Amino acid sequence: MTGLRERKKQRTRDALVLAAHQLFVTQGYDTTTVDQIAEAVEVSQRTFFRYFANKEEVALFVQDMTVRRFFEGVCARPLSEAPLECLRRTLDETWEDVGEAIEAITPLELYLRMCQVIEVTPALLAAHLRHSLLVEQKLVQEIARRTGLDPERDPRPRVLVAAFTGVMLSAGRHWGLRDGVSLEEARRVTREHVEQLGPALSADWRQDR
Incomplete structure (x- = not known):
C-alpha cells in the first residue's frame, strides 16, 4: 500500500503535469516557463525540479x-x-x-x-x-x-x-x-x-x- 508521503508526492507530481499541459496547449510550449508551471500549482521552482529535470520531461x-x-x-x-x-x-x-x-x-x-x-x-x-x-x-x-x-x-x-x-x-x-x-x-x-x-x-x- 502506498504511504501517505508517497501519495502526497504523486499528487504534487500529477498537479505539475496537469498545469504544464494546460499551459502548453493554451500558450505554447516555447513560451511557457518553469516558473509559470510552478506558480500554477503554488509551489516553488525548486519543488518543480525535485520532480522533473526540465520542461521537456514534464511535457x-x-x-x-x-x-x-x-x-x-x-x-x-x-x-x-x-x-x-x-x-x-x-x-x-x-x-x-x-x-x-x-x-x-x-x-x-x-x-x-x-x-x-x-x-x-x-x-x-x-x-x-x-x-x-x-x-x-x-x-x-x-x-x-x-x-x-x-x-x-x-x-x-x-x-x-x-x-x-x-x-x-x-x-x-x-x-x-x-x-x-x-x-x-x-x-x-x-x-x-x-x-x-x-x-x-x-x-x-x-x-x-
Whole structure:
C-alpha cells in the first residue's frame, strides 16, 4: 500500500503535469516557463525540479508512461504467442488500462490536445522520437528473449520492432493532428494501421487497383 508521503508526492507530481499541459496547449510550449508551471500549482521552482529535470520531461511524462505500460504488457504476454501477435494483443488489451491511467492525471481531451502540441513543436517531437528509439531497443531485446534469437545475428526482432513502432508513430500523427478526436477514434485508427502491417509488407497492392 502506498504511504501517505508517497501519495502526497504523486499528487504534487500529477498537479505539475496537469498545469504544464494546460499551459502548453493554451500558450505554447516555447513560451511557457518553469516558473509559470510552478506558480500554477503554488509551489516553488525548486519543488518543480525535485520532480522533473526540465520542461521537456514534464511535457512527455504521460506519453512516456503510456509507452512504459505497453512495454510491461509485452513482457507479461505468454511466450507461446508469435511476436507480431504479442505486440498487437498487448496494444489491444492495455488500451483501456492506459486510458484510465491517463485520466488519473489529465482529462483525455487535454491529453489528446497535448499530443497535437508534441507533433507541431520541433523540440518536443525530436525528444519524443529519441524516447521512442530507447523503447524500441528495449522491445528488440524482449522480442529476442521471447524467441530465443540473438538480435546481433538475426535481424528479425529489429525489423519487426522497427516496423511496428514506425506504424504506431504514423498512426499517432494521423489522429494526433485532428481536431476533436476521441480516445476511441484514436484507438480505431491505431488498430487499423497495425492490422495493415502484415498485408502492407506481403501483399501485392496492384491487385487492389
